[in-house]
Amino acid sequence: MSKSTDLKNNLSVSWSSPSNIALVKYWGKHGRQLPRNASVSFTLNQAKTITRISASDMPKDASTQIQFTFEGKENPTFARRTEQFFDAVKDAYFPLLKHKLLTIDTENTFPHSSGIASSASGMSALALGLCDLEQQLSGVSTYDDTFYKKASMIARLGSGSAARSVYPHLCVWGKHERVPNSSDEYGIDVSAELHPIFRDFHDDILIVSDEEKRVSSSAGHGLMDNNPFASVRYQQAATNLTQIMQALREGDLATFGKITEDEALTLHALMMCSDPSFILMAPQSLEVIQRIRNFRQNTGIPVYFTLDAGPNVHVLYPHAHAPAVRQFIDESLAGFCKNRYILHDQVGKGPEKLL
Numbered sequence: 151m152s153k154s155t156d157l158k159n160n161l162s163v164s165w166s167s168p169s170n171i172a173l174v175k176y177w178g179k180h181g182r183q184l185p186r187n188a189s190v191s192f193t194l195n196q197a198k199t200i201t202r203i204s205a206s207d208m209p210k211d212a213s214t215q216i217q218f219t220f221e222g223k224e225n226p227t228f229a230r231r232t233e234q235f236f237d238a239v240k241d242a243y244f245p246l247l248k249h250k251l252l253t254i255d256t257e258n259t260f261p262h263s264s265g266i267a268s269s270a271s272g273m274s275a276l277a278l279g280l281c282d283l284e285q286q287l288s289g290v291s292t293y294d295d296t297f298y299k300k301a302s303m304i305a306r307l308g309s310g311s312a313a314r315s316v317y318p319h320l321c322v323w324g325k326h327e328r329v330p331n332s333s334d335e336y337g338i339d340v341s342a343e344l345h346p347i348f349r350d351f352h353d354d355i356l357i358v359s360d361e362e363k364r365v366s367s368s369a370g371h372g373l374m375d376n377n378p379f380a381s382v383r384y385q386q387a388a389t390n391l392t393q394i395m396q397a398l399r400e401g402d403l404a405t406f407g408k409i410t411e412d413e414a415l416t417l418h419a420l421m422m423c424s425d426p427s428f429i430l431m432a433p434q435s436l437e438v439i440q441r442i443r444n445f446r447q448n449t450g451i452p453v454y455f456t457l458d459a460g461p462n463v464h465v466l467y468p469h470a471h472a473p474a475v476r477q478f479i480d481e482s483l484a485g486f487c488k489n490r491y492i493l494h495d496q497v498g499k500g501p502e503k504l505l
Contacts, residue, residue, distance in 0.1 A: 162204040163282045164505035167275035168498055169197040169260070169268065170314045171353055171456060171464050173410045174391045175417045176324065178374030178384070183310050184334045186374065187387035188324030190394065191314045194353060195498025199271035201256040202505070203279040205287075208251045215250070221257040228256075232276070235308045243304060244280055246287040254279075260355070260493055269367065273308035274315035277301045278501055293503070302336035310371075313337040318500030320344045320398065328392045345401035348497065350469040354476075355493040356483055358434045358461040365421075365428045367459050373424035383420060387413075403468070407454035410466065414456040421459070432461040434486040439463065445478050453478075469496070 170191040178186035208215065216236060218229035232254060240248050256275065258268055281301045285291065298316050305312035306323070314321040319341035326332045329340070374380050390409050397405035421428045435457065442455050442465065453467040453475050465483070467475045484490045 160204070160206045161283055161286055162202065162505060163279050163286075163503070164200065164202040165275045165278040165282065165501055166198050166200045166504055167271050167278055167315050167501040168194045169199075169271040170194060170311065170321065171458065172311065172314070173394055173406075173413065173456065174387055175413050176310055177371060177417055177420060178377075178380060179310060179371045183306050183308075185310060185324040186380070187384045188322060188326035188329065188332060188391050189311075189314070189387070190320065190322045190340070190391055190398075191311070192320060192348075192351065192353065192497045193315065193318055193500050194495045196495040197258075197260045197271065197355065197493055199256055199258050199268070199275040200504070201254065201272070201275035201279050203276075203283060204253040205247060205250040205283050206253070208249050212251060215252060217251065217253045219255045222255065235273075235276075236280075239280075239304060239307055243300070244284045246284055247280065250283075269309035270305075270311040270315045273312035274301070274305040274501065277305035277308065277312065278316060278503075280304065282503070298339075299336050306336060309367075311367075316501055317341065319349060319497055322391075322395075326388065326391055329395065340395075343395065343399050345399060347401045347403070347468055348398055348406075350496055352465075352467050352469060352472060352475070352494075352496045354465040354479055355495060356438060356463045356465065356479070356487050357491040357493065358432050358438070358463060358487060360488050360491070363430065363460050365430070365459075370421060370424075370428070370459055373426075374420065377420060377424050379420065379423065383416065386416070403452040407452060407466075410454055410456050417459065418457065430460055431457070435461045435463055438483050438486050441482055445482070449474070451475065 170193050172189050172191040174190050176185045176189035216233040218232050220228050278301045281297060302313045302316045313323045314337045317337055317339040321337045322329050322332050322340050323337035325334050331338055394406060394409045418431055421430055439455055442453060446453050451471050451474055456464045
């Protein structure tokens with residue numbers, strides 16, 4: 151066997167991919183992971199997943215195509231989800247990997263399933279790795295727009311919000327009449343439109359709880375099918391996206407902050423009025439929100455909050471105000487966090503190929 155043939159039979163890749171925080175939220179879906187409304191998100195920097203994938207020839211006696219570990223340990227639940235996902239996409243998108251044994255190890259830099267989008271970083275890192283292996287086996291190694299578009303589409307099939315994690319700084323996912331080239335099938339990079347004040351924007355994530363969510367995001371999306379406010383919500387989201395994109399282009403912090411906070415509260419209100427209903431915020435979440443509002447009113451510093459589908463609060467603010475806001479967080483908010491745990495993050499440059 152030649153050396154080049156051996157290399158094709160035994161390949162390894164490693165990708166780091168970040169989580170993202172939606173400013174206009176995607177909530178409600180149809181078809182195969184298609185959004186009911188367009189969303190826009192900041193790509194984060196520190197909250198990320200690192201995934202290593204090795205592809206080798208499948209042994210004749212192999213009972214499974216996926217050997218999976220999470221942070222170096224077996225995790226049957228994650229392994230089953232990963233295998234089901236790969237089974238659903240391999241025929242259409244990864245024909246050269248169909249008969250390979252895939253050894254996957256993945257790790258997060260933040261607590262799993264606690265309201266930070268671990269599925270977004272996890273599925274985007276997995277999609278990037280699979281796309282990388284497939285193109286290497288086909289003799290291609292070009293990481294261009296086509297590569298990332300495919301990775302975004304594949305990631306979406308595993309987790310809708312993962313479609314947004316394959317791009318730097320700012321991403322729109324979902325068809326929107328005011329966003330050229332936007333699509334329900336994949337996210338698009340709109341970072342070129344981002345005003346400089348947002349390019350190093352901070353997102354300090356207050357870990358109010360590191361417990362798993364009481365309802366999965368997938369189940370939450372499903373509850374929108376019968377939510378009496380669904381149609382009004384989708385109209386609201388479209389309007390909010392138009393307005394916040396203008397604010398992001400112009401550096402309009404006040405409009406950005408108002409829409410971002412309104413979107414977070416709307417998301418949680420939709421869960422509270424679903425059937426069955428869920429309350430995903432904790433008492434500490436509400437106290438943190440009120441303190442942020444009071445601090446902003448008293449100081450004039452443009453600091454804002456948002457939440458994903460969980461209790462943890464994201465504190466958003468410009469880099470120029472970092473010293474004052476960090477002091478405020480340490481003195482007034484850290485006590486509401488589990489073990490005073492805060493993940494200091496900011497808008498980032500997107501995924502990174504490590505191997």
